[in-house]
Amino acid sequence: MTPRLKELFLKEIQPSLKTQFGFKNTYMGPKIEKIVINMGLGLDGNDSKILKSCEEDLSKITGQKPVITKFKKSIANFKTRKGTNAGLKVTLRKNKMYEFLDRLVNIALPRVKDFRGLSDKGFDKFGNYTFGIKEHIIFPEVSFDRADKVRGLDIIIVISSKGKDHSLALLEKLNFPFVKKGEN
Numbered sequence: 001m002t003p004r005l006k007e008l009f010l011k012e013i014q015p016s017l018k019t020q021f022g023f024k025n026t027y028m029g030p031k032i033e034k035i036v037i038n039m040g041l042g043l044d045g046n047d048s049k050i051l052k053s054c055e056e057d058l059s060k061i062t063g064q065k066p067v068i069t070k071f072k073k074s075i076a077n078f079k080t081r082k083g084t085n086a087g088l089k090v091t092l093r094k095n096k097m098y099e100f101l102d103r104l105v106n107i108a109l110p111r112v113k114d115f116r117g118l119s120d121k122g123f124d125k126f127g128n129y130t131f132g133i134k135e136h137i138i139f140p141e142v143s144f145d146r147a148d149k150v151r152g153l154d155i156i157i158v159i160s161s162k163g164k165d166h167s168l169a170l171l172e173k174l175n176f177p178f179v180k181k182g183e184n
Contacts, residue, residue: 003098030161030170038154045085060141111138117179127167
């Protein structure tokens with residue numbers, strides 16, 4: 001069964017972006033290629049119990065088992081050693097990516113305390129969008145009582161587009177809650 005957001009993208013959003021930007025073909029328009037979710041653990045990465053609980057939480061959020069990332073260099077000021085655990089990473093593609101986006105936009109982001117919207121300054125020159133979430137417990141899959149510590153997530157949405165304006169138009173059509181100009 002195809003996700004609701006994927007059907008919406010294929011039937012409504014892709015043709016409307018084609019007419020908005022005057023593309024000759026619907027496939028010239030922007031589309032989401034993958035979503036990468038990172039959870040940095042820092043010094044807690046050495047503790048196997050904390051690592052396991054964070055791994056369980058991230059797998060519940062994404063529906064996929066995370067990969068443990070390692071430090072590439074030893075840095076004395078940050079108390080890191082080369083080869084020790086740094087954090088967790090998940091890369092979502094295809095249907096799981098659309099399901100995660102749907103839950104993120106419609107369920108998780110409205111649960112953020114004092115949420116006013118996402119900044120539109122998170123785009124890089126290629127049109128990819130990056131933002132951070134301070135609390136991983138905003139997702140309903142994670143039990144607030146069971147979480148030992150509130151951790152942050154970095155979410156990178158990789159978009160194939162011609163630039164920032166095309167990516168912004170795509171994310172706005174996917175109902176991303178961006179801060180409107182003139183507010184704040």
